[in-house]
Amino acid sequence: MMTFTMSHSYEGDWTESINRLHDAYKLFDKNMSRRYKAIGSIGKLKSLEAPIGNNGIHGHLHVLLTYASGVDMSAFEVAARLEWERAVKQVGGHCNERGFDLKLDAMADYLAKHDLAHEMSSHDTKQARKKGLSLVQLLDRAARGDKKSSAEWLRAIEALQGRRRFHAGDIASKLGIPTCSEWEDEEHQSELIEHNANAPEPVKITYSLRDHLRATAIDHPRFGLALILRAARGGDAEKVWSIVNKLCDEYDAFRQSQAITPEQQIEERLFAEVGKDICFD
Numbered sequence: 136m137m138t139f140t141m142s143h144s145y146e147g148d149w150t151e152s153i154n155r156l157h158d159a160y161k162l163f164d165k166n167m168s169r170r171y172k173a174i175g176s177i178g179k180l181k182s183l184e185a186p187i188g189n190n191g192i193h194g195h196l197h198v199l200l201t202y203a204s205g206v207d208m209s210a211f212e213v214a215a216r217l218e219w220e221r222a223v224k225q226v227g228g229h230c231n232e233r234g235f236d237l238k239l240d241a242m243a244d245y246l247a248k249h250d251l252a253h254e255m256s257s258h259d260t261k262q263a264r265k266k267g268l269s270l271v272q273l274l275d276r277a278a279r280g281d282k283k284s285s286a287e288w289l290r291a292i293e294a295l296q297g298r299r300r301f302h303a304g305d306i307a308s309k310l311g312i313p314t315c316s317e318w319e320d321e322e323h324q325s326e327l328i329e330h331n332a333n334a335p336e337p338v339k340i341t342y343s344l345r346d347h348l349r350a351t352a353i354d355h356p357r358f359g360l361a362l363i364l365r366a367a368r369g370g371d372a373e374k375v376w377s378i379v380n381k382l383c384d385e386y387d388a389f390r391q392s393q394a395i396t397p398e399q400q401i402e403e404r405l406f407a408e409v410g411k412d413i414c415f416d
């Protein structure tokens with residue numbers, strides 16, 4: 136797996152940073168075409184990640200590269216590193232020795248990066264916060280009134296401009312794997328039609344977005360979304376509303392328990408008043 140990145144800053148132009156990353160990769164990919172053939176590559180899987188941290192938007196590309204079994208990749212790695220540094224310089228960017236990384240036999244690592252369980256398990260860990268916040272995490276914080284996260288989310292969305300986060304090229308056709316549009320399974324289609332014909336009419340259950348955000352808050356002591364979906368299985372709106380209301384009440388009680396009591400507020404003000412004239416020489 137190859138990883139590409141370049142220097143970026145919080146105060147800099149995030150859109151320019153992402154554009155330069157993609158422009159540099161296009162140059163790199165074009166100039167490495169002969170090297171790809173030399174190692175027997177039949178294609179690549181490319182994904183874009185762009186967490187937001189103290190240094191702004193950290194755009195980087197993960198590229199899962201195919202190559203022939205038994206090929207010595209040491210010469211390829213040296214050439215790729217030099218080519219990436221050259222491409223970054225050509226587009227007006229900068230990168231250090233960590234701008235390019237090659238990890239062999241990294242199929243499992245690449246797939247883990249696209250695994251929902253991996254994303255959720257690292258959602259609020261110390262390591263995840265150190266690496267930056269994803270767009271989903273920023274949006275979650277913005278929904279709870281974090282104005283800084285809201286502004287960062289808007290900057291990031293503008294910078295990414297709807298770019299594709301995952302691209303597989305023509306590797307599927309080279310391997311003889313039919314694409315979604317080519318799938319033909321008449322038996323399955325007939326089963327699906329029969330199932331839909333016998334399925335009950337869908338039920339629309341609505342409640343306020345504010346209640347949903349409270350019931351499914353990231354710091355809620357319960358797994359709110361799972362409980363709501365379980366209650367909605369039978370299409371019973373009353374049951375869903377009851378669960379949502381209970382989750383909201385529990386969340387409000389939880390937040391209240393974390394709040395500073397009036398007595399503690401008075402105590403803090405007293406300490407502040409007493410301590411304001413203390414001078415440490």
